[in-house]
Amino acid sequence: MDFLIQVIWEGLVAGVLYALIALGxxxxxxxxxxxxxxxxxxxxxxxxxxxxSYDKMxxxxxxxxxxxxxxxxxxxxxxFVLAWLVERxxxxxxxxxPDIILFMATFGxxxxxxxxxxxxxxxxxxxxxxxQLGLPTGSTEFRLPGLGPNGKDGLVLIQHIDVAxxxxxxxxxAGLAVFFxxxxxxxxxxxxxxxxxxxxxxxxxLNQIWVVVWFTAGIxxxxxxxxxxxxxxxxxxxxNIALKALPVLIVGGFTSVPGAIVGGLVIGIGEKLxxxxxxxxxxxxxxxxxxxxxxxxxIALGxxxxxxxxxxGDKIIERI
Amino acid sequence: MKxxxxxxxxxxxxALAAAAIPARAQDSVTLVTNAYRTGGFSGSxxxxxxxxxxxxALVNAKGGVNGVKINFEECETGYDTxxxxxxxxxxxxxxxxxxxxxxxxxxxxxxxxxxxxKTPLLSMGYGLSAAADGNTFPWxxxxxxxxxxxxxxxxxxxxxxxxxxxKLKGKKIGLIYLDAPYGKEPIPFLTxxxxxxxxxxxxxxxPAAEMQNQGALWLNIRRDKPDYLYSQGFGAMxxxxxxxxxxxxxxxxxxxxVWWSGGDNDAQAGGAEAxxxxxxxxxxxxxxxxxIQEIIKEVVDKGQSLTEKGKVGEAQYNRTVYQGVLxxxxxxxxxxxxxxxxxxxxxxxxxxxxxxxxxxxxKELGLEGFAAPMKVTCADHGGHNKAFVIEWDGTKWVKASDxxxxxxxxxxxxxxxxxxxxxxxxxxxxxxxxxxxx
Numbered sequence: 087m088d089f090l091i092q093v094i095w096e097g098l099v100a101g102v103l104y105a106l107i108a109l110g111x112x113x114x115x116x117x118x119x120x121x122x123x124x125x126x127x128x129x130x131x132x133x134x135x136x137x138x139s140y141d142k143m144x145x146x147x148x149x150x151x152x153x154x155x156x157x158x159x160x161x162x163x164x165x166f167v168l169a170w171l172v173e174r175x176x177x178x179x180x181x182x183x184p185d186i187i188l189f190m191a192t193f194g195x196x197x198x199x200x201x202x203x204x205x206x207x208x209x210x211x212x213x214x215x216x217x218q219l220g221l222p223t224g225s226t227e228f229r230l231p232g233l234g235p236n237g238k239d240g241l242v243l244i245q246h247i248d249v250a251x252x253x254x255x256x257x258x259x260a261g262l263a264v265f266f267x268x269x270x271x272x273x274x275x276x277x278x279x280x281x282x283x284x285x286x287x288x289x290x291x292l293n294q295i296w297v298v299v300w301f302t303a304g305i306x307x308x309x310x311x312x313x314x315x316x317x318x319x320x321x322x323x324x325x326n327i328a329l330k331a332l333p334v335l336i337v338g339g340f341t342s343v344p345g346a347i348v349g350g351l352v353i354g355i356g357e358k359l360x361x362x363x364x365x366x367x368x369x370x371x372x373x374x375x376x377x378x379x380x381x382x383x384x385i386a387l388g389x390x391x392x393x394x395x396x397x398x399g400d401k402i403i404e405r406i
Numbered sequence: 407m408k409x410x411x412x413x414x415x416x417x418x419x420x421a422l423a424a425a426a427i428p429a430r431a432q433d434s435v436t437l438v439t440n441a442y443r444t445g446g447f448s449g450s451x452x453x454x455x456x457x458x459x460x461x462x463a464l465v466n467a468k469g470g471v472n473g474v475k476i477n478f479e480e481c482e483t484g485y486d487t488x489x490x491x492x493x494x495x496x497x498x499x500x501x502x503x504x505x506x507x508x509x510x511x512x513x514x515x516x517x518x519x520x521x522x523x524k525t526p527l528l529s530m531g532y533g534l535s536a537a538a539d540g541n542t543f544p545w546x547x548x549x550x551x552x553x554x555x556x557x558x559x560x561x562x563x564x565x566x567x568x569x570x571x572x573k574l575k576g577k578k579i580g581l582i583y584l585d586a587p588y589g590k591e592p593i594p595f596l597t598x599x600x601x602x603x604x605x606x607x608x609x610x611x612x613p614a615a616e617m618q619n620q621g622a623l624w625l626n627i628r629r630d631k632p633d634y635l636y637s638q639g640f641g642a643m644x645x646x647x648x649x650x651x652x653x654x655x656x657x658x659x660x661x662x663x664v665w666w667s668g669g670d671n672d673a674q675a676g677g678a679e680a681x682x683x684x685x686x687x688x689x690x691x692x693x694x695x696x697x698i699q700e701i702i703k704e705v706v707d708k709g710q711s712l713t714e715k716g717k718v719g720e721a722q723y724n725r726t727v728y729q730g731v732l733x734x735x736x737x738x739x740x741x742x743x744x745x746x747x748x749x750x751x752x753x754x755x756x757x758x759x760x761x762x763x764x765x766x767x768x769k770e771l772g773l774e775g776f777a778a779p780m781k782v783t784c785a786d787h788g789g790h791n792k793a794f795v796i797e798w799d800g801t802k803w804v805k806a807s808d809x810x811x812x813x814x815x816x817x818x819x820x821x822x823x824x825x826x827x828x829x830x831x832x833x834x835x836x837x838x839x840x841x842x843x844x
Binding site: 089092093096099100200204208209210211213225243245314317318319321322323324326327329330357358361362378379 | 443444445446447448449451452613614615616617618619621622623625626628629641642645646649650653654655671674675677
């Protein structure tokens with residue numbers, strides 16, 4: 087029983103982290119109707135800017151929490167400039183183009199950022215500045231009386247960084263939900279998502295909205311990069327994590343912030359249960375497993391067949 | 407008169423150019439290596455690329471190998487087998503004397519073509535373990551030891567801790583591995599050993615796309631509670647595994663990686679908490695060797711290196727310095743055997759097949775105590791040489807064992823069987839290459 091609780095906790099943490107990645111996709115999809123293929127590399131780019139800036143400051147003796155805060159400010163500044171450049175050099179020229187053109191543009195952006203990032207930061211993996219940012223490390227063991235094997239006391243291990251990740255991600259998701267629901271920019275953004283032409287006709291500045299949205303996606307990318315980087319390292323391979331957003335978006339819907347959360351949790355917990363309980367049944371106890379990598383897509387496939395727009399996505403109705 | 411002058415100048419210039427071309431070609435050979443300084447495996451690829459690059463730069467700065475300079479190039483693959491095949495073809499067109507695939511997948515893709523293209527392949531401590539059988543694979547070389555030797559050294563080390571191989575009975579030994587040809591390579595050997603010595607082998611594959619997302623896999627490990635864990639990881643997989651091991655309170659002194667999981671980047675991710683993490687290796691770490699000091703003086707300090715000075719001597723860096731030594735020693739052998747200064751791929755194969763580095767030779771090279779003596783023979787291209795275990799002390803790798811020999815009696819029958827099996831492939835040629843060894 088204690089192990090099941092541990093698995094569900096780990097699934098919840100993974101789910102929140104997946105939700106963070108998915109959130110970046112949802113933001114841009116809502117604003118421009120395009121699946122931003124570059125979101126994964128934006129996570130890496132933001133995290134590398136943070137760590138790279140900190141390392142430069144540390145090299146001249148400026149270290150610790152103040153330097154980490156300056157590095158965060160630099161990373162945010164770079165993500166703002168990136169958002170502005172994306173709008174100025176790419177999106178502005180593609181207004182009213184078919185979605186597939188915008189999608190392909192994000193492909194181009196991805197490979198540009200990979201090459202540019204490797205030229206600027208090098209291919210060396212970097213260690214996330216977890217402690218310098220004041221994020222907690224270590225773990226706490228919780229004893230659960232009678233919930234262990236054979237009626238013994240159970241044990242659940244909670245990592246402090248996971249708790250911090252869950253709290254930060256939850257606050258960020260809640261903040262964004264409020265922002266989209268109750269602010270003028272949030273409402274304008276939803277109008278843009280429905281129709282570029284209609285939004286323009288009522289005086290919404292499309293370009294400004296895009297900069298805001300891409301910058302917000304950049305902030306989300308930075309938080310995602312910090313949280314995932316703390317669990318591994320910061321390298322270009324981290325962009326693969328973005329693949330995990332696909333099943334989350336399919337489950338939750340491409341246009342819903344709450345959907346990203348619920349989708350993330352469904353996938354996070356589902357894949358952990360699949361790996362830990364389904365795999366031994368399918369493959370035996372000592373066989374190689376690796377079920378985690380595909381079970382998320384099987385769950386997503388089930389959702390596509392039952393509810394194509396996802397749990398919270400807008401139902402698409404086209405008049406003929 | 408003017409026309410005659412122009413004609414004379416043209417003929418003269420052509421003659422000079424014609425004379426210059428062979429003169430330039432005669433004092434150099436081309437060596438192209440696959441590299442991955444980009445992508446998810448760059449954490450391992452960069453230090454590996456740097457060690458080799460700096461060593462060759464030093465050799466060239468000292469006049470080359472018996473006066474023959476090495477035109478050294480890298481071909482970026484991003485650890486992608488498809489790109490490796492392109493690199494192989496490009497290198498072949500440039501007259502590459504030795505193929506350095508730097509990936510087991512790329513090694514497997516190249517093996518069927520080597521005897522046709524007359525290009526030897528050096529997969530130093532990686533690749534297809536069965537290819538250590540020189541009679542079946544005369545063009546493939548994998549010294550100083552194969553993955554099966556590495557796994558054997560790891561088991562011998564564990565057995566030493568436990569009090570003997572018989573004490574492994576009933577133990578659980580986990581293999582966490584990259585779900586790719588490289589990662590899977592030790593499975594046949596470990597499976598065989600688990601049956602023979604009665605330990606339970608648990609397999610934990612890490613798909614490449616999940617290298618940095620190993621949460622569920624480590625829950626499995628936490629549930630299964632293996633007594634020891636052997637890692638066949640690479641790139642971003644290894645630092646993530648180290649972090650997950652710490653996070654899950656896995657005893658680090660029972661966590662042991664193959665040499666490619668034992669980079670400084672891999673252990674640094676866990677910092678002081680990774681203390682006790684171990685790796686099998688066959689060469690020393692550190693810059694306290696005359697040859698490494700010479701690299702620092704002649705290459706790094708002169709701004710000709712891509713390496714930060716502080717990273718010279720790290721585990722992966724020194725590993726490709728070792729590879730550089732194997733290559734230049736094989737070139738010397740080839741020059742001696744053939745009497746030619748500028749050798750080709752066929753000559754290089756003969757040089758590799760007669761490769762031997764004694765303790766005395768290591769000392770002459772400025773690497774006394776750097777590695778065990780090693781030898782390649784016509785029948786044995788793997789060497790099955792001795793290795794040892796290094797341990798992360800929280801900030802750096804330190805030597806944690808004496809030299810440990812792989813159990814050749816266990817490894818060789820498997821290699822023989824696997825090589826015979828491979829040779830059943832349609833059209834696989836019987837060895838026709840003469841043996842130069844006396």
